[in-house]
Amino acid sequence: MFSINDSIFVTENSNGAANSGVIVTDKGVILVDSTFFPSKARRIEEFVSSITSKPLLYVINTHYHLDHTLGNCAIEAPVVGSAATKDFLEKFDLESFKKTLEPLIQKELKDAKLIPPSVVFKNKISFDMGNKKVEVVKMGGHTPDSSLVYVWPDGVCFCGDLVFSGYHAEIEEDSNLNRWILNLKKIKEKNPKWIVPGHGKVGGMREIDEMILYLEKFRSLSKLLKLKGTEEIVDKFGEDPVFANRGFALLFEESLVNYLKGRRKNGKNARSHKA
Numbered sequence: 003m004f005s006i007n008d009s010i011f012v013t014e015n016s017n018g019a020a021n022s023g024v025i026v027t028d029k030g031v032i033l034v035d036s037t038f039f040p041s042k043a044r045r046i047e048e049f050v051s052s053i054t055s056k057p058l059l060y061v062i063n064t065h066y067h068l069d070h071t072l073g074n075c076a077i078e079a080p081v082v083g084s085a086a087t088k089d090f091l092e093k094f095d096l097e098s099f100k101k102t103l104e105p106l107i108q109k110e111l112k113d114a115k116l117i118p119p120s121v122v123f124k125n126k127i128s129f130d131m132g133n134k135k136v137e138v139v140k141m142g143g144h145t146p147d148s149s150l151v152y153v154w155p156d157g158v159c160f161c162g163d164l165v166f167s168g169y170h171a172e173i174e175e176d177s178n179l180n181r182w183i184l185n186l187k188k189i190k191e192k193n194p195k196w197i198v199p200g201h202g203k204v205g206g207m208r209e210i211d212e213m214i215l216y217l218e219k220f221r222s223l224s225k226l227l228k229l230k231g232t233e234e235i236v237d238k239f240g241e242d243p244v245f246a247n248r249g250f251a252l253l254f255e256e257s258l259v260n261y262l263k264g265r266r267k268n269g270k271n272a273r274s275h276k277a
């Protein structure tokens with residue numbers, strides 16, 4: 003566990019798996035994201051009971067992706083999330099998805115269930131926790147439901163997958179690059195001291211700046227996709243310093259493929275979502 007201060011902790015995963023946050027307040031404890039494995043979520047709960055006797059009040063989901071939400075089923079607290087996150091999780095066919103996984107992981111996830119948020123908000127919700135204020139804001143970008151969790155006065159922003167630090171960004175068919183970049187600029191305006199990425203090490207404003215640069219470059223490369231194949235782009239630009247120093251190298255091409263699919267599917271929408 004990485005500690006930001008004596009009341010906010012992050013499970014920084016050295017293998018690039020999704021981060022989880024622990025916020026200890028006067029009124030109780032709030033978790034941010036529950037990881038992919040229920041067993042891991044249980045370990046986070048154990049960590050919480052090892053540092054405080056305060057009750058675990060909520061787990062907030064930053065977006066619907068399973069590496070941030072599947073552990074919900076192991077946590078004994080209501081899930082907080084946007085109506086869009088709830089909708090995605092309710093529609094997701096977990097049992098079919100499990101069949102696509104390696105046998106060992108299938109076994110580990112045998113009893114895992116999707117628990118959609120029960121404390122639901124449309125765009126924003128805040129929790130007055132006595133000594134801290136916890137704000138959850140739906141922003142969109144990485145996915146339509148991507149949300150941020152601000153903790154004040156500590157000045158911490160849990161960015162979910164709007165920020166990847168040290169790893170390639172996961173760009174999906176439903177990602178919206180223009181909105182994503184715009185929202186990173188909005189985080190800068192709020193000027194939080196600490197940036198907690200969805201994947202990778204905790205940092206500060208530098209992580210936001212690097213992410214903006216990454217996405218702007220990705221966006222300009224994706225314009226070449228009409229002329230060149232994804233492989234050709236990876237060969238040519240994979241060594242660019244903006245991309246070369248990030249882990250999960252395979253995600254670069256996968257993201258280009260997803261971007262292309264997304265553009266074919268929602269070309270019109272993507273263009274009208276510029277604002």
Ligand SMILES: [Zn+2]
Pocket residue numbers: 065067144163172
């Ligand atoms: Zn994600």
